[in-house]
Structures are given as structure tokens and as C-alpha cells.
Amino acid sequence: MKKLINDPGAVVDEALRGFAAAHPDLVRVNHDPKYIVRADSPVQGKVGVLSGGGSGHEPMHGGFVGRGMLDAACPGEVFTSPTPDQMYEATKAVDGGAGVLHIVKNYTGDVLNFEMAADMAKEESIQVEAVVTDDDVAVQDSLYTAGRRGVGVTVLAEKIVGAAAEEGKDLATCADLCRRVNAEGRSMGMALTSCTVPAAGKPTFELGDDEMEIGIGIHGEPGRERRSLEPARDIVRRLAEPILQDLPFASGDRVLAFVNGMGGTPLLELYLVYNELREVLAEHGVEVMRSLIGPYITSLEMAGCSITLLRMDDEMIRLWDAPVHTPGLRWGA
Amino acid sequence: MKKLINDPGAVVDEALRGFAAAHPDLVRVNHDPKYIVRADSPVQGKVGVLSGGGSGHEPMHGGFVGRGMLDAACPGEVFTSPTPDQMYEATKAVDGGAGVLHIVKNYTGDVLNFEMAADMAKEESIQVEAVVTDDDVAVQDSLYTAGRRGVGVTVLAEKIVGAAAEEGKDLATCADLCRRVNAEGRSMGMALTSCTVPAAGKPTFELGDDEMEIGIGIHGEPGRERRSLEPARDIVRRLAEPILQDLPFASGDRVLAFVNGMGGTPLLELYLVYNELREVLAEHGVEVMRSLIGPYITSLEMAGCSITLLRMDDEMIRLWDAPVHTPGLRWGA
Amino acid sequence: MTGAEITAGGVADWVRGFAAAVAEAKDELTALDSAIGDADHGINMHRGMQAVVQKLDADQPGDVPSLMKAVGMTLISKVGGAGGPLYGTLFLKFGQAAPPDAMTPDDFATCLDAAVAGVQARGKAEPGDKTMIDALLPAAAALRAALGGGSGLGAALAAAADAAEEGARDTIPLVARKGRASYLGERSAGHQDPGATSSALLVRCAARTWTD
Amino acid sequence: MTGAEITAGGVADWVRGFAAAVAEAKDELTALDSAIGDADHGINMHRGMQAVVQKLDADQPGDVPSLMKAVGMTLISKVGGAGGPLYGTLFLKFGQAAPPDAMTPDDFATCLDAAVAGVQARGKAEPGDKTMIDALLPAAAALRAALGGGSGLGAALAAAADAAEEGARDTIPLVARKGRASYLGERSAGHQDPGATSSALLVRCAARTWTD
Ligand SMILES: Nc1ncnc2c1ncn2[C@@H]1O[C@H](COP(=O)(O)OP(=O)(O)O)[C@@H](O)[C@H]1O
Ligand SMILES: Nc1ncnc2c1ncn2[C@@H]1O[C@H](COP(=O)(O)OP(=O)(O)O)[C@@H](O)[C@H]1O
Ligand SMILES: [Mg+2]
Numbered sequence A, B: 001m002k003k004l005i006n007d008p009g010a011v012v013d014e015a016l017r018g019f020a021a022a023h024p025d026l027v028r029v030n031h032d033p034k035y036i037v038r039a040d041s042p043v044q045g046k047v048g049v050l051s052g053g054g055s056g057h058e059p060m061h062g063g064f065v066g067r068g069m070l071d072a073a074c075p076g077e078v079f080t081s082p083t084p085d086q087m088y089e090a091t092k093a094v095d096g097g098a099g100v101l102h103i104v105k106n107y108t109g110d111v112l113n114f115e116m117a118a119d120m121a122k123e124e125s126i127q128v129e130a131v132v133t134d135d136d137v138a139v140q141d142s143l144y145t146a147g148r149r150g151v152g153v154t155v156l157a158e159k160i161v162g163a164a165a166e167e168g169k170d171l172a173t174c175a176d177l178c179r180r181v182n183a184e185g186r187s188m189g190m191a192l193t194s195c196t197v198p199a200a201g202k203p204t205f206e207l208g209d210d211e212m213e214i215g216i217g218i219h220g221e222p223g224r225e226r227r228s229l230e231p232a233r234d235i236v237r238r239l240a241e242p243i244l245q246d247l248p249f250a251s252g253d254r255v256l257a258f259v260n261g262m263g264g265t266p267l268l269e270l271y272l273v274y275n276e277l278r279e280v281l282a283e284h285g286v287e288v289m290r291s292l293i294g295p296y297i298t299s300l301e302m303a304g305c306s307i308t309l310l311r312m313d314d315e316m317i318r319l320w321d322a323p324v325h326t327p328g329l330r331w332g333a
Numbered sequence C, D: 001m002t003g004a005e006i007t008a009g010g011v012a013d014w015v016r017g018f019a020a021a022v023a024e025a026k027d028e029l030t031a032l033d034s035a036i037g038d039a040d041h042g043i044n045m046h047r048g049m050q051a052v053v054q055k056l057d058a059d060q061p062g063d064v065p066s067l068m069k070a071v072g073m074t075l076i077s078k079v080g081g082a083g084g085p086l087y088g089t090l091f092l093k094f095g096q097a098a099p100p101d102a103m104t105p106d107d108f109a110t111c112l113d114a115a116v117a118g119v120q121a122r123g124k125a126e127p128g129d130k131t132m133i134d135a136l137l138p139a140a141a142a143l144r145a146a147l148g149g150g151s152g153l154g155a156a157l158a159a160a161a162d163a164a165e166e167g168a169r170d171t172i173p174l175v176a177r178k179g180r181a182s183y184l185g186e187r188s189a190g191h192q193d194p195g196a197t198s199s200a201l202l203v204r205c206a207a208r209t210w211t212d
């Protein structure tokens, strides 16, 4: 395992200390239990927007704490959802009297731990609403399964809902908006390489030099299928077509196109992927209103990418463009 | 070679098309010869700030084109400096009558090609000043050698000098400021893995599972020495101590601390590295005024990091904080 | 010790025994989770059970309800993932069903039923979904059957452990419908479920603790 | 062809021959550059010489000065890196020193001297710095010596090529003082310089073009 770390068990804690030191103007970090809140929280009268999940996806979620996005983020161990006490304490820390929205990625662990935290918070009569994101089309959905994973759309939801909360929208409105963003977004990802959980010490899976995994999540899990490597233009179609068909996106739809790097893939390749994606979208008459290209929801050092398309209405576009000031995403401020 | 590309020979061109499509509000891209300019260039009466170099270092330089930073960037092939005609045409495109500053990283190829371009531009009686950055303390300097490489300081110089040009400072002043930034900054880098030039198809060097390269550049070159892997805290000292001794940085100095990712190292590890760096700086009584943490001057998918320290005076701090609006670096706008 | 009377001390030995067994099986559990999950089950369970042991070393409650509450709450606050809430619930519910003082083998079976029911209520998993449930349900059934058939606690727990291990092995061909493994669809078949494996270990540790 | 008269056509054959030789040696040159540089010398030279061949195919100037100017300008605008300006200068200067019409072996030597001087002026490299110069200077000297000693052009160029290849080989123990390899300090010793290698190839191609 080749990583810039000290003790594998201390990675999250030590990185969090560096993060706190780097952004004192934006965030406050609590170490036991671990959570990150806006430096100015709680913001009185404003809905608190809280998310969290395993670490190893940076900048998500901690990097999105700040004005116009998240009020709080709860980092778990690497690829392990955080514990209820983290979300419970963070919820109390950011409740400004207007309630707290929990944005939860759909993984059994995340859902269960957030549920428990919400129960604890409600006992303190803090209003909590939870919205679960599940945008990964690589997962066959069904009533009897855990359902689809929450991936790229989570980032977009945190930005758009965070802007709405900043505008003073109430909890129910923020929750509805979050559900709408989740409903209008779809994602799919692929990996060129695996990644290594520090505490595990070896790659989660092995891939041949000419192999790739299609339909991966963000935890180094293997994907839906393993195929031999292809040119970017073919890979992009493998990701984009299922996304387009699933919603489905129709000619004339206006979208935000999000090309996400998994952590180990350089920006040069992500822009090349975006170049291919544009062509596919153009063929389908889908109009790109906004784009986001870079590593925003990662899987440690995994090489690969994911594509997320979000069908945007005027309100979503306005909220996307609204000022955001976080370590990981910043404009208009 | 596992990359999200099509034809290895077309990587730069295709990525550039994706880049142009992603940022039409910020940049205009010319494809033959290849250069990127601010969408609103030439800005009349403003000094044009131009840089360039081989591709594979993204977001540098193209990602730094925009208000408050670069007016133009010239991307060469991967790890190969651009050709004189690129810099010549870009210089003409951004000259607003106040002359053009060339920020050149100290590599023989870059220096020679920029020299030729400057000669061509001067024949058209465009004022051109060139400043060469050479901040890499890993390279023993001497009168008889090519000197030190230009690395991390280049990013900081582009931001600070770009802000000065935006303020209307004249060519001589911008050039002096750029020399000062270069003089006050030092860097050193290390690699956990090599990287693969697309056209070459295999890693530039081989590293054992328990080996690292100390004192690398940004072109996948091997470094000054190969050592067995160490904890981050020791690696950080190996990079920071030579930097501190070289300037030298003294107790009470105020610095910008830049922890740069080489492309394949996740943010989680970079923040952990910054946590270690803070301790070393604290021991030396060096005060961190500003920090920058992330992959800004990369070496394709190489895993590793570099540390840059810049001793800042009040003017540099003010110019660092000034608004910048580029694809790769943005605040205050 | 013999099985007639089940004391808080015995239950504590069971929990500590499980912690030791998890420490030993850590890499195996993580390897199983690498195949169909995210390579952290062993790491998570180990981190949690180490915290439990510390907690008990600091102060070990003298009655089963408070003991198991401490264990469950520690797991919930230290493990995370799916395993944390599920194992936390398992121990919480076990404790809630336990009498304040020493209990009988039948009490134990009642507690185990309550524990498994709690896990099912939390995780909504059905038998055959390729989860902990596939080890726990057969174990609880086997325990009741053996006790009903007149075996002593030790023999009954041994039967329960055998059933749990068989249930865990039987998850191999299953296509997961719950948890991370479900994302793999058909590809999840052919691998033993890590949670079912750790659950079988938990029952086996009980059998090692109480022998006739 | 025989060496007495050197025509623009012959020089074009030399250039085309070099392009073909570079195409063949591409990977070897890049491998050398991987060891002490940035793994692109073969790629760069190949890209440049392919562009040169295209240029000549499109329209091939009939006199050596314009021919070599076209070659040099193409390399400068297509290669980049250190190799581009340096090889570009080499051909430009060669052409500038050439007579408008067919030239003699001595003219050729004069052109080669001018070319090498041009590369030195551009790159400021001294002999022993582990660069192209270490192949080019011995080649130019050997050519003059052989011609002075009465050999024909073919034999003289063969001697020059031998000297260039020896000079390239002799860069192996050198510690680089110029170019990327200089960043490696002591570690640059033990590897043959890629630019010196491609330069030796250029001279060898001349020897293959003009045989007595
Ligand atoms: N809904 C569920 N009900 C019961 N057990 C479950 C459920 N979801 C997952 N599990 C169990 O949890 C185990 C994985 O635990 P762990 O790896 O610690 O959590 P995570 O999947 O969050 O990384 C699975 O092997 C499975 O046995
Ligand atoms: N200052 C110099 N003078 C002469 N030759 C040089 C000089 N610097 C570098 N070279 C030659 O250039 C070669 C490298 O060329 P190339 O790899 O194409 O450029 P780069 O080093 O920019 O990648 C070296 O092997 C060396 O022979
Ligand atoms: Mg997990």
C-alpha cells in the first residue's frame, strides 16, 4: 500500500486536523464525535443542511461545508458510514430553530445510522427531515433489494438545496427540492483501477492491465460487469446511454452535465471524457446548461470516472448559480 | 496503459476541445496553433500575462486563464514544451498595448521555445518581458548547469502577478513582482508512483512497492534519490527541511503554504500532509498566512505531492486575496 | 463453567470471547467483504469489539440487561456501516429481553429470538437475502429445538453454532438482495456473506463459553 | 549516388533517410529519455520528422538553403521541447551556410560546422555536458580530418558517423550539466544521452546517403 499516511487507523483523524487548520475561516471541526460545521453555525432561522458518509470521497462531504451548501458534514471511517452520535451532535450544532435536513446516500449503513440519529434528535424535539439519494443506474432496482446507490447527484443536491436553505426556504420546501433533484438526476461510474482502504492494506479488487469495471459505486466495490478496456468514446457511451434511457432524458431537455473523477484520474482525461459526452448528448438533442468537471465525489485513489446528468428547471439553474463558499466548491463569493 | 483516452496522439487536442466547451464564459481556445486566451482578450491597456508548457500538469496552465490570473496559456504535447509559434500567436492575441509578460518554467525546452517566440513578437514591436521560475530545491544549482526546475511557485506567481496586471500595473512592475515571487518561493516534490506518457505507453520509471522517489519534477522524471517508503510525517520533513534551509525561511516569516497533489493522490492524503507540514513550520516559528491544498500542478496520474513555501509580504497577500475567476482557481468572483 | 445458570459474568465472557475471535478473523471477514462489499467488515467489527472490551474493562455491569445495553450502545457509536446498527441492535434487544438476574437456557433462547427479531426489524432482511439473518435465524431455531429435545445448554448452543455456520455457508450461492452486496446483482453469488460469517462466529463463541 | 557533387536532391534523401531512421529508433530514443529525461525524445523527433516529410512531399525546394530552411522551420514549429529548437537551429544554420547550387564535400563540412555552432549558440552546451554536442562536435571534426586526409565524401562521412556514435556512447558515464538530465545530478551517469544518440543517427544517415 503506497499512501501518504502515518498510522492507517489515524488517517481520517489526521486529515481532519489538516482540513480544520486549512479552513478556519469556513469551518469548525469537532473531533469527538467527528463532525464539521460552518464556522458561523447555527444560523438562526435557517434550515440546517447536513450530510455525511464514509471518508475517502473527498471533497465530499466535508469540503462542501460552508455558506450556500452544507451546514454540517459527518465523516465516518474510510468507506464506513458515520455513527448516529455524530449526526445527532452535528444536528444539534447546526439547528437554528428551522429544523435540519439530512441528505443521506442510499447505503444500508448510512440509512440505518442516520435513522437512529434522527430518532435521537427528534427526542430533543429538533425537526429533522431525511432525503435519501439513489441515482446510480448501474444498480437494478427492485422492491426487495437495498435499491440504488446514492452517488453523483448527492453533490448537486447539496449545492442546490444548500442555496435554497440559504435563501430562507423552510424545511419542507428544502426536502421537496432535494427529492426533486434526486428524481431528476441519474449517474453511472466506471473504474480503471481499484483502490486500497488504508486499514485493509491491499486493493479491494484486482483488475487486469486490459480490464475495467463498469457500473461501480464509490467504495471500491466491483461493478456490474468487468470488460476489456476500450477507447474513451466507447466508455462514455456505456455510461451515458443507460443514464439517458433510465430517466429518460428527452430531446430538448436541459441538463447539468457532471463528469466526476474517481480520485486517480487526471483532469486532462476528464476533459477528454466531457468532450465525448457532449457529442452523445448532442446526438440526443439534450442541451447542456451547466457543467461540472473534476474529482468531487471520489473513491480514494481509484482511477476512473462517473457521469451524472441532472435535468434542470429554471429554479434549479438559479440555485446552482447562487453563491457558494466552501473549501471544495466556490463561486460568487 | 490505462487511461480514459482515444488515440494517444490526440489526447491534448481532444481534452482541449472538452475544456473549451466547458468554459466558454471564461476562455477562447485556438487549435492551430494551440493556445487558450481569456474570453475578453485582448484587454486594452492591461499587461498580458502568458504562460505555457507541456500538457499533463492540469489545471496548470490552461485552467488558470481568466480574470485576475493568466491572459493566455500555451499547451504543448504531454510533457513537451510548446513551440514558438504558439507563444507568438498567443502573445499577439493578448497584447492590449501594454506589453506581454511571459512566465516560463525553467526547462531548457521551455526557455528555448519562449526565447524564439519573444524574438518573433519583438520583431512585431510587441513589448515582451520573460521571467523564468526556478524554485525546485531538489536540483543542485550551479553556473554550469541548466539550473533549477520551475515548479509550484509558478502557480503562485501566475495568481499574484495576474492580480497585479488586473490592477493595471505596468510590464516592468509585473515582471519585477514575478521575479520577487520566484525569489521568495521554494519547492520540493516526491512520488509514490511513476506516470505514463500516453504516446510512450508505459511508465516513465519503475518503483518497487516499498519505494518512493524524493526530489522529482513534474514530468515523471526520476528524482534525486530513491528511498524506501516512510510515514507521511517523515516524508514531509524530507521535503520541508531543505525548503526551509534553502531560502532560508526564518522564525517570524509569514508564508503561503502550498501542498500540491501530483495527480493520483487523493485530497484526504494531501490534508494529512498539510497537518504534518503545519507542525514542522510551527517548530521553525514560520507563520502560515495562507494555504493552498490540492492538485494544481500535476504530473498526469502520478501519486505523490510537492510542498511549496512562499514568503509573503503585505502586497503579495493582498494580491493573492484579490478576485480570481478561472476554471482552476476561483474566489471573490 | 456449566450451563445450568447463566450469569452476567458468563455473558461477559461470551462477549469478550467474541471480541477475541473477531480479532483473529478480522482479515478473513474483510476479505469476504472485499469480494462483495467494501472491504471493511472485519475492520469495523474489530474496531467495535475492541471498544466494547475497553468499556467492560473500565466498568463491567453486573447484570445482563445493563451489560448488553453497554455492549450495544458501544457498537452503535463505534462501528458505523451496516454492521454497527445491526450488531448494536442485536445486543440491545438481547439485553432488553434478559431478566435482571441469572438466567436459564430458555431465557437465553428467548433473548436470542428477541435479538434476531430486532436485527430483522432494523434491516428488513428476509431469509435468503444473503445477510446476518441467514446465520442467526437457523441458530435461534436450532437452539430452541435442542433445548426442547432436552439437551443441555452447551450441547444446544453447539447445535445452534453448527446451524449458524451452515447458514453462513449456504449464503454462498445466494444473490444478495440487501446490503452492499445487492449492488452486484448476479455477481454477488459464489461468495459467503461476511455478516453471516461474523454472526456464526458470535454463536460459536457462545457454544465455547457454555459447555456442559 | 557518388559523393563528388552534393545536390539538393541528395540532401533531401538524407533528410528523408533520417526521418525513416528516427521512425525506427523512436522507441529506443524514448526509452533513453525515460531513464534520464521525460520519455518523449523519440516521440518528439518522430512527430517532427514526419511533419518534415509531409512538407517535402507537398513541395520540395530545389536548392539546399531553402530546403534546409523548410526542414528547420518545420521542426521548430512541430517538435517543441529542447529537441525542437536545437534540431531546428541545426538545419536552419546548415542551410544558411550552404551555396545556392550543388556543393562540394568541403562545402558540406562548412555547413556542418555552422550547424553545430548554431546548436551550441542556442543551447550553451559545452563538450562533456552530455548533450547532442557530444556527438556532433566529434563528427564535424572527423569529417574535416578525413576530407583533409584525402578521403572521398562517403568515407569521410562514414568516419564522421563512427565518431558521432563513439561520442554518443561516451556520454554514458557523464554527469549531465545541461537539459533535463542535469536535474538528476549523479544519477544521470550510466545512461546514454538520447539527443546525442539521435544526432549520431543523423550523421550515420548522411554516410548512408553519400557512398563513394
Ligand atoms: N438490511 C440488512 N439486514 C441484515 N444484515 C445486513 C443488511 N445489510 C447488510 N447486512 C449485513 O452487513 C454486512 C456488511 O457489514 P459491514 O461491511 O460492516 O457494513 P457496510 O456494508 O456498511 O460496509 C453484510 O455482510 C450483511 O450480512
Ligand atoms: N542546452 C542544450 N544543448 C544541447 N543539447 C541539449 C541541451 N539541452 C538538452 N539537449 C538535448 O536534448 C535532448 C532531449 O531532447 P527532448 O527530450 O526532445 O527535449 P526535452 O528534454 O525538452 O524533453 C537531450 O538528450 C540533450 O541531448
Ligand atoms: Mg462500509
Ligand SMILES: [Mg+2]
Binding pocket: B054, B079, B080, B081, B109, D038, D040, D081, D082
Ligand atoms: Mg519533454
Ligand SMILES: [Mg+2]
Binding pocket: C033, C037, C038, C039, C040, C041, C081, C180
Ligand atoms: Mg463493508
Ligand SMILES: [Mg+2]
Binding pocket: D033, D037, D038, D039, D040, D041, D081, D180
Ligand atoms: Mg525529453
